[in-house]
Amino acid sequence: MDQNVVTTAQEIRDMSIRGAGRIARAGAGAIGKFAESYSGNDMAQFRKDLDEAVKILLDSRPTAVSLWNGVHASIKGVEDIDKVDDARELLTRNSNEFIAESNEAVKTIARIGAKRIEDGDTIMTHCNSSVAISVIAQAHRQGKDIKVYATESRPWRQGILTVNDLAKEGIDTTLIIDSAVRLMMKKMDKVFVGADTITSHGALINKIGTSQLALAAHEARVQFYVCSETYKFSPLTLSGDMVKIEERDMSEVVRPGEIPDSVKVCNPVFDVTPAEYISGIISEVGLISPGSVYDVMQRKFGTELLKE
Numbered sequence: 001m002d003q004n005v006v007t008t009a010q011e012i013r014d015m016s017i018r019g020a021g022r023i024a025r026a027g028a029g030a031i032g033k034f035a036e037s038y039s040g041n042d043m044a045q046f047r048k049d050l051d052e053a054v055k056i057l058l059d060s061r062p063t064a065v066s067l068w069n070g071v072h073a074s075i076k077g078v079e080d081i082d083k084v085d086d087a088r089e090l091l092t093r094n095s096n097e098f099i100a101e102s103n104e105a106v107k108t109i110a111r112i113g114a115k116r117i118e119d120g121d122t123i124m125t126h127c128n129s130s131v132a133i134s135v136i137a138q139a140h141r142q143g144k145d146i147k148v149y150a151t152e153s154r155p156w157r158q159g160i161l162t163v164n165d166l167a168k169e170g171i172d173t174t175l176i177i178d179s180a181v182r183l184m185m186k187k188m189d190k191v192f193v194g195a196d197t198i199t200s201h202g203a204l205i206n207k208i209g210t211s212q213l214a215l216a217a218h219e220a221r222v223q224f225y226v227c228s229e230t231y232k233f234s235p236l237t238l239s240g241d242m243v244k245i246e247e248r249d250m251s252e253v254v255r256p257g258e259i260p261d262s263v264k265v266c267n268p269v270f271d272v273t274p275a276e277y278i279s280g281i282i283s284e285v286g287l288i289s290p291g292s293v294y295d296v297m298q299r300k301f302g303t304e305l306l307k308e
């Protein structure tokens with residue numbers, strides 16, 4: 001198999017490449033490179049090898065639909081092609097287009113989202129979302145005086161990445177432990193988080209603990225915004241599929257020998273926030289309500305999947 005595909009899948013699995021947007025672009029990029037460097041001329045063999053490459057990439061992490069969308073956007077139209085040369089050109093173009101549109105979407109979301117941040121706002125964020133951080137950084141660059149509280153996001157501690165990103169921008173940043181969320185929520189004006197997947201009925205799947213932020217925000221009457229490109233909307237949920245919540249190894253939670261062998265460790269790394277806790281989804285097609293996700297999905301993906 002193409003070495004770059006295998007390496008990319010491994011880097012996604014071990015989280016050297018992480019975050020839903022980055023893994024989508026990495027998956028799309030791996031398909032583009034696979035096509036570009038494909039040396040054979042037999043179209044049947046190309047299809048077989050491509051199917052395997054797709055499977056390897058999609059098996060690397062199960063929850064973020066962005067990876068599925070990035071990979072599928074890159075192979076779109078290959079079923080109608082009968083020459084390897086044409087397939088090579090199509091997949092390379094698709095992949096480059098997806099990556100360019102993805103980067104552009106983040107910029108658009110930053111512009112739209114920054115308008116929801118007012119001078120003097122105190123904001124909470126969770127995990128390490130490049131899109132939520134772009135929104136916050138844009139507001140800061142516009143000269144708004146803001147404070148950000150970032151959760152540690154155990155067990156992987158993506159919050160450490162977040163506070164580094166925010167501090168580099170010169171933003172007033174405070175790190176809190178995950179258990180401090182409810183206590184600190186009283187001081188917040190808004191919450192901004194990213195998304196791994198958004199379902200057809202507007203539920204958010206994001207880093208474990210996101211739903212606790214949403215619950216605490218709801219209780220404290222704090223606005224809860226999700227920053228998400230539309231390729232994090234799941235067309236699979238449109239046809240009834242469930243989102244698989246990834247569970248990762250116990251070594252992320254405890255060190256060897258720290259607990260008795262008889263004790264089990266459960267390490268789910270994403271959770272589900274119901275639509276009713278979400279004030280708005282900031283996407284590249286605008287600020288939308290969770291109830292509008294279905295319409296946006298239909299426009300973007302059509303209803304093809306419903307027939308399968």
Ligand code: RUB
Pocket residue numbers: 018019020021022064126127128129130131132158193194195196206207269
């Ligand atoms: C990352 C995470 C992020 C989303 C959005 O989880 O939950 O909030 O992926 O990220 P992990 P982005 O660290 O397990 O990949 O906005 O960068 O796409």
